[in-house]
Amino acid sequence: MAQPEAARARDDTDRPVPAIELAGVEKVYRASGETLAAVRGLDLSIAQGEFFSLLGPSGCGKTTTLRVVAGFEEPSAGVVHLHGQDVTGVPANRRDVNMVFQSYALFPHMNVFENVAFGLRRRGFPKAEIKARVGEMLGIVDLAGRERSRPAELSGGQQQRVALARALVNRPRALLLDEPLGALDLKFRQAMQVELKRIQRQVGITFIYVTHDQGEALTMSDRIAVMNGGLVEQLGTPREIYERPATRFVAGFIGTSNLLGGEVAGVGPATAVISYGPDGRIEVPVRDGVEIAAGKRLELTVRPEKIGIGPGRPADGLCGVRGTVTEVVYLGTSTSYNVSTSAGADVVVFSQNSTSAEGIATRGDDVWLSWDPRHSYVLGASR
Template identity: 85%
Template sequence: MTETQPAPARDDPGRAVPAIELAGVEKAYHAYGETVAAVRGVDLAIAQGEFFSLLGPSGCGKTTTMRVVAGFEEPTAGRVHLHGQDVTGVPPNRRDVNMVFQSYALFPHMNVFENVAFGLRRRGVPKAEIAKRAGEMLDIVDLAGRERRRPAELSGGQQQRVALARALVNRPRALLLDEPLGALDLKLRQAMQVELKRIQREVGITFVYVTHDQGEALTMSDRIAVMNDGLIEQLGTPREIYEHPATRFVAGFIGTSNLLGGEVAEAGGGSAVLLHGPDGRIEVPVRDGVRVAAGERLELTVRPEKIGIGLDKPGDDVCGVRGTVTEVVYLGTSTNYNITTSAGADVVVFLQNATSADDIAVRGDDVWLSWDPRHSYAIGAPQ
């Protein structure tokens, strides 16, 4: 077997073969006499037909991971499998994947149809088949009737859809998208998120999407891998990652999260009671693997939209923390309250303006914060 030929598929009849699988993938660069680890021991399996996102801040290794899948980067260690075949060392043009970048790279001298049909013509596909497949793909991306327009005559969102159609018309088994909506304005970006998910459902192809935008990942993904410093911090569905962040980094990076700490007063039965400030009481479920004992400190997270605000101390059936309002920001559909608790923690609360236009509290008010214990989530002791 030569280096440019994919290895045979692995025989494991008891296991569904992933569309993309990374096993112990590492990627290091050497610069100015130093070794920089961009990706560090990533293990990942992406199912056929899944919309999968690699999410994280700049420099976390997500784009490098995607480039390793595409074949533009060779891993320093580990293996890459596409549909059960080992493609480590196989060049990009021999991997059955296509890639869409933030810059659409459309041919300005070609019209929409010619841009979409370009790859098919290069492969020698018959003319009638080109017309059929390109036309079907333009229907899917909602560009039928614009075949004769040049890229300069299209909006940013339309250009993005042309780039998608050009990548998908070749019927790759997986499509890799590297921050493709980053150049669009907010409203168009939000509209394109819905369009991308619709297109992915219609074509049934595995999408791997790289982004630093949490909203994009939560909106479109079946599963998300949150990356930080070359490692996967958490892998799960959007709901799992948002509601149950596994680490302090994930809790802080995904949406807005309040991190609170306190001394454990009671522990047992899968929950713990924390003391927060002189009169605050927080009950939190404790997941398997987190060791909790009375007298220790524990850190937890609770989302801003889960918290209520009142003037009276809540009962013992809910979590209750006292604090002072430091800022009130009216946002139309909701009002955001910044509150400093009696233990000195900064808390953000989002309240929907569903029943009244009046503020529940104003800056300087002493208030009580309360929430259902089920919405507390322990993430271990503070580091």
Template identity: 80%
Template sequence: MAETDHHATASTPVRPPADEHDEPAGPDGTAAAPAIELDGVVKEFHARGETVVAVRGLDLAIPQGEFFSLLGPSGCGKTTTMRMVAGFEEPTAGRVLLHGRDVTGVPPNRRDVNMVFQSYALFPHMNVFENVAFGLRRKRVPKDEIRSRVGAMLEIVDLAGRERRRPAELSGGQQQRVALARALVNRPRALLLDEPLGALDLKLRQAMQVELKRIQREVGVTFVYVTHDQGEALTMSDRIAVMNDGRIEQLGTPREIYEHPATRFVAGFIGTSNLLAGEVAEVSSGRAVIAHGPDDRVLVPLRPGLPVSAGDRLELTVRPEKIGIGRDRPAEALCGVRGTVSEVVYLGTSTNYNVITAAGSDMVVFTQNATSADDVAARGDTVWLSWDPRHSYAIAATSGAQGALT
């Protein structure tokens, strides 16, 4: 992870007094302007006579001090969105505002943000201290202040005592923290991070997720994090924008997005999700009864006002860890489908069951191995899958209407 050579920095401290960093409330006592705001942003690229729309009318507001993630597959527009915030790309239409100031057309070096990337790009001939101090020396900050600010930042990123080491003498995670310190020591009002953990192995990547969140909380700077890794986004973010085809499919907290996906895309992209389809047999008291198979009955809560009636076809999603599996259908189960186990995978802490329902749907069930190492069922067994209706979430298969838990 490395700071961009453009050195788009601010002149405000990392954790300053309120009157130096925080946007003042308006004269009527209203809240401060968002740290980052996108207003109807569109980005088009033109090549070989074709127009490719990378971002489609994006509206977004990110408050000061939030850890915000742009999550989505390759080509969804998330990196292009970040580059427009940084000033490396200009929107075809719409505005980019930083703390209420329109910076559309303003060059990167005049925006109060830094951007860091997956490659560290540390200077190999400089030690840790000099790498972190590089931007401050370019700005001719006094030596005493450089020493103080670099020392404080190395404490925050847990590198105190390693000031004289060269990058080649550091681990990948330590190099990443040097790059992060170099970006933060310039006191940006927002830090933009583009896939910064991709070069690390799994164990180090997981450790750095926790470290990044700790550092962000400690310095209080707005972080905007671009990733295609759902685990990273769920672990670190205060809020997540799930992007697809240049649009935001859903915006919410990690829990909201995981527990209550707003679209079929989000349900399939975030974690493992089971999708079932069936015809609505009846609608009563804000719930739909879906007939999935001959003996199956699934109860799904609906958002008030959702236009669903008997005869409509709905899809529902339910997470694998919410589902119980057994030889018999529990008498109290309000949601139950019958199926045949097609595969059993033992993973140590849990066992995963793949089940083909009587209606032909593939479902996955996760069970914790907390009380017994014995399998609940074996491949080829007929089983019942059951869950609480609160864990169902309905998505209209044709009209795009969406159900929600109340």
């Protein structure tokens, strides 16, 4: 599907106009004398054709943000722009966006073709164009040949693709998706993640995707906004957020993360050394925005797959921490080791089962944990 001309619009500085822009958006609910700030001072700029995810736990403000973009909720403060136009206060039916929900809301008495064609017929499109556009869209979502099927005759994944086709056939400038895969089982959900990304690339439309599932967000997104308490804790690519979490909340919410702390023993031009336990040593890169000084206590994170485990002291140049194995769990492709360090922290290590069927250590073994200093990442304070 060709991208609309408006998608290539540029502002006065010759920069591409964002598909969606939120400036200082707040949403406050008042009930029974109480005030709840669901969204607080949100600033976001989402590019044309971007797959953008709002990720966070229940109650963090992600669905409220999506509803503000859609026009189902009015912001208590701030401005919403769609393709450079201020749409704050514009009703939902006059915004050039469509929304897909977790409940597909298909018409059970209509077949697939009729469900997808519904919006076009209401807008008075000629029959020939409806047939062509519905056929094109069913091809994109891989449902060609199922035009006469009723929703009850389709799997959950197929019903989801009908809902997508119905939303996309109107050629909106942006598609908003509120946890659309939540009703599917794990196998179908993983398959639909790949399908959604393929469809989004093919149609070239901006997607904003709301989810609490970090695996979904990492798999599909160009960028992710991790939300907590109505604020964005971190905004970045999946790799940036996973490899370099900005705060303790992000480190704990995205994947499995080990949180360690210690006092800075010395600071060099590019790295700082942290004393850890009676004979442990952790080196961390110095990064912008985080104050590192001798004597200051720092908190850092290391991902489980970055850590090596073994009986011997690590080689020079590596971080090293001593501990005792408290649990060993065989996971097929990898083995998970829980280690209680000499400083009292619990650390998880993932070791790939690529060279031997036997484990590296057993419960009760004294071991050394080691990793490259560049995988130590100092955390900033949560917002």
